[in-house]
Amino acid sequence: MSExxxxxxxxxxxxxxxxKSIKLQNPSSLKGVGDDAAVLDYQGKKTxxxxxxxxxxxxxxxxxxxxxxxxYKSAVVNFSDIYAMNGQPKQITVSIGVSxxxxxxxxxxxxxxxxxxxxxxxxxxxxxxxxASVTGLIISITCIGEGEEGKIVYRNGAKDTDLICVSGxxxxxxxxxxxxxxxxxxxxGMKDFQPEFAGKEYILERQLKPxxxxxxxxxxxxxxxxPTAMMDxxxxxxxxxxxICKQSNTGCRIYEDRIPIDYQxxxxxxxxxxxxxxxxxxxxxxxxxxxTVPLTCHEQIAAIDSVRIIGHMTKPELGCxxxxxxxxxxxxxxxxxxxxx
Amino acid sequence: MSExxxxxxxxxxxxxxxxKSIKLQNPSSLKGVGDDAAVLDYQGKKTxxxxxxxxxxxxxxxxxxxxxxxxYKSAVVNFSDIYAMNGQPKQITVSIGVSxxxxxxxxxxxxxxxxxxxxxxxxxxxxxxxxASVTGLIISITCIGEGEEGKIVYRNGAKDTDLICVSGxxxxxxxxxxxxxxxxxxxxGMKDFQPEFAGKEYILERQLKPxxxxxxxxxxxxxxxxPTAMMDxxxxxxxxxxxICKQSNTGCRIYEDRIPIDYQxxxxxxxxxxxxxxxxxxxxxxxxxxxTVPLTCHEQIAAIDSVRIIGHMTKPELGCxxxxxxxxxxxxxxxxxxxxx
Numbered sequence: 001m002s003e004x005x006x007x008x009x010x011x012x013x014x015x016x017x018x019x020k021s022i023k024l025q026n027p028s029s030l031k032g033v034g035d036d037a038a039v040l041d042y043q044g045k046k047t048x049x050x051x052x053x054x055x056x057x058x059x060x061x062x063x064x065x066x067x068x069x070x071x072y073k074s075a076v077v078n079f080s081d082i083y084a085m086n087g088q089p090k091q092i093t094v095s096i097g098v099s100x101x102x103x104x105x106x107x108x109x110x111x112x113x114x115x116x117x118x119x120x121x122x123x124x125x126x127x128x129x130x131x132a133s134v135t136g137l138i139i140s141i142t143c144i145g146e147g148e149e150g151k152i153v154y155r156n157g158a159k160d161t162d163l164i165c166v167s168g169x170x171x172x173x174x175x176x177x178x179x180x181x182x183x184x185x186x187x188x189g190m191k192d193f194q195p196e197f198a199g200k201e202y203i204l205e206r207q208l209k210p211x212x213x214x215x216x217x218x219x220x221x222x223x224x225x226x227p228t229a230m231m232d233x234x235x236x237x238x239x240x241x242x243x244i245c246k247q248s249n250t251g252c253r254i255y256e257d258r259i260p261i262d263y264q265x266x267x268x269x270x271x272x273x274x275x276x277x278x279x280x281x282x283x284x285x286x287x288x289x290x291x292t293v294p295l296t297c298h299e300q301i302a303a304i305d306s307v308r309i310i311g312h313m314t315k316p317e318l319g320c321x322x323x324x325x326x327x328x329x330x331x332x333x334x335x336x337x338x339x340x341x
Numbered sequence: 342m343s344e345x346x347x348x349x350x351x352x353x354x355x356x357x358x359x360x361k362s363i364k365l366q367n368p369s370s371l372k373g374v375g376d377d378a379a380v381l382d383y384q385g386k387k388t389x390x391x392x393x394x395x396x397x398x399x400x401x402x403x404x405x406x407x408x409x410x411x412x413y414k415s416a417v418v419n420f421s422d423i424y425a426m427n428g429q430p431k432q433i434t435v436s437i438g439v440s441x442x443x444x445x446x447x448x449x450x451x452x453x454x455x456x457x458x459x460x461x462x463x464x465x466x467x468x469x470x471x472x473a474s475v476t477g478l479i480i481s482i483t484c485i486g487e488g489e490e491g492k493i494v495y496r497n498g499a500k501d502t503d504l505i506c507v508s509g510x511x512x513x514x515x516x517x518x519x520x521x522x523x524x525x526x527x528x529x530g531m532k533d534f535q536p537e538f539a540g541k542e543y544i545l546e547r548q549l550k551p552x553x554x555x556x557x558x559x560x561x562x563x564x565x566x567x568p569t570a571m572m573d574x575x576x577x578x579x580x581x582x583x584x585i586c587k588q589s590n591t592g593c594r595i596y597e598d599r600i601p602i603d604y605q606x607x608x609x610x611x612x613x614x615x616x617x618x619x620x621x622x623x624x625x626x627x628x629x630x631x632x633t634v635p636l637t638c639h640e641q642i643a644a645i646d647s648v649r650i651i652g653h654m655t656k657p658e659l660g661c662x663x664x665x666x667x668x669x670x671x672x673x674x675x676x677x678x679x680x681x682x
Contacts, residue, residue: 030387031495034496034588035426035495035496036391036422036423036425036426036496036571036572036573037389037390037391037422037423037425037426037428037484037486038389038390038391039387039388039389039426039488039493040387040388040389040390041387041388042383042384042388043383043384043385044384046371046380046381046382047380047381047382047383047388047485048378048379048380048381049378049379049381049432049434049467049468049483049485050377050378050379050434050468051434051436051468051469051470051481051483052436052470053436053437053438053470053472053479053481055438055472055473055474055475055479056475057475058438058472058473058474058475059472081377081378082377082378084377084378085376085377085378085380087378091390093390093391093392093483095392095393095394095481096394097394097396097399097479126390127390127391127392128392129392129393129394131394131396131399131400132396132399133396133399134396134397134398134399134476134477135475135476135477136475136476138394138396138438138479140392140394140436140481142390142392142434142483143378144388144390144485145378147380152380154372154376155375155376155377230377231377232377247375
């Protein structure tokens with residue numbers, strides 16, 4: 001890869017380089033990069049806005065995360081927040097801060113990943129900001145999406161008899177991170193180190209290149225289901241279900257044996273001698289959808305392949321509990337990842 | 342001031358502390374902080390989106406910038422971008438990254454400034470992200486605003502006979518920065534240093550607590566004027582007028598003796614032995630509005646106190662020129678501040 005100093009292009013040159021190939025796809029994107037603000041047209045729809053700040057050394061480690069994957073993931077985690085409102089992501093703005101060790105080619109690689117995610121999910125990159133940083137890479141993405149009147153799903157709408165559902169499986173991204181960390185430590189100082197990743201592709205992909213559950217939102221819409229409450233699982237199932245219970249003023253009861261876990265996640269947890277359910281409950285970065293539906297939706301939900309019913313809401317005085325495999329009741333606690341703790 | 346470690350509150354505690362007093366003011370703000378995304382309703386209007394990334398050590402120096410001022414300025418510079426589209430800012434999201442040397446009280450001070458700006462400009466704080474950072478303070482703000490169909494002003498609509506107008510005066514924020522820098526250097530290592538700021542309040546305020554020209558947008562609307570092109574002056578008049586000329590495919594001719602400059606700016610430039618016009622052309626951070634209007638608007642523009650006509654557009658082949666006081670023609674060059682150069 002050739003190396004071009006960013007200073008050679010300057011801010012406008014760099015922005016031009018990164019955005020010259022961008023074509024707007026959505027009718028709601030009237031004007032993208034190149035003015036003081038982007039112009040959008042959400043007539044007849046509600047506008048959804050979410051934002052995420054990702055910092056090198058806190059949220060990602062470039063010793064094992066390829067820049068293209070990082071770009072992809074940075075965009076997708078924002079799309080996930082819009083899907084979690086039962087909406088459709090339509091535009092993003094991307095602000096980056098880059099220190100002197102990054103070249104134009106590095107930033108292009110990062111943007112390749114962002115653009116790929118935009119292409120796959122049908123989202124337009126409409127603006128941003130580019131700046132020097134004193135240390136490391138900073139990525140701040142804001143995603144704007146649309147939601148239909150009456151179909152936007154908040155965290156506070158769950159009723160105390162609702163079913164609790166989750167898409168995909170949990171804990172894989174966390175075990176992928178453990179694996180990457182182990183190999184990073186093992187490789188320290190070694191020149192031709194070959195990490196042991198065979199048979200562990202799934203958990204690595206879950207960590208490095210997660211997807212947002214656009215497909216689940218579509219399946220729910222096709223089945224005519226509007227969840228009563230919904231969130232995406234970014235900090236861990238435990239933490240998220242507690243948010244929904246608190247905001248909906250309910251308790252909950254989930255069943256350990258119903259928590260969906262992939263076999264690679266299980267194998268990895270056993271290799272690490274870690275508690276598998278703890279990883280699934282608190283691991284985070286799954287970007288699956290956690291939602292509640294009325295009891296009457298039971299059959300339709302059961303017919304959706306990628307969704308599992310893991311429990312039900314209860315009256316708030318019953319607390320937030322998990323029934324374990326050995327029939328014990330355990331209180332759920334938020335022990336998910338927290339950069340500020 | 343008491344000191345509370347941020348780790349004591351954690352992310353959700355901190356967000357709660359910072360946002361608990363926020364009341365939404367705009368009918369378009371349906372749902373603010375507290376879900377996966379904010380929900381806005383821009384029915385019948387276009388949505389404008391702009392974003393800015395501000396980094397400690399690059400965009401601000403906390404040795405002389407109070408956190409409350411920094412918060413105020415961070416918000417206002419985003420509002421300025423929305424006004425520069427002839428729109429009204431309505432919502433912001435605020436993401437911050439904070440290193441361990443910051444306490445909860447520090448971040449509250451920063452937020453006080455952000456909230457004050459929101460109150461004064463009628464903007465709702467509807468979301469954000471909060472994270473630990475490895476070094477220093479990171480502020481990423483996205484502002485969403487509304488624009489009326491047919492009244493949004495881009496950079497590319499100037500015609501080659503239009504008048505060039507600018508609000509307020511230029512170069513003051515830059516001279517304020519020079520003054521702050523001088524006093525910072527002079528105070529290095531001294532304990533009871535008293536900086537010499539008497540009679541220089543205006544240029545300091547322009548640097549530390551700039552305002553966005555909501556009043557000018559209103560004056561233009563009251564006069565029934567929709568500019569043909571507009572930008573806010575953040576990187577310097579020279580740089581911005583070149584953007585408008587390039588995007589509108591015109592040249593321009595501005596007159597040195599018509600560039601509005603405050604006397605404190607002039608005094609300071611003379612103290613520093615700096616070229617005053619260079620400061621006014623390239624200083625940046627003025628957050629004034631630069632815009633073009635058809636010749637026929639001459640009288641109405643002349644009647645607006647805070648706006649000055651500084652020149653006119655020309656055919657592109659005539660280039661972008663300034664006529665100096667001694668009747669020489671000088672080519673305008675973009676020499677504004679660029680963190681990546």
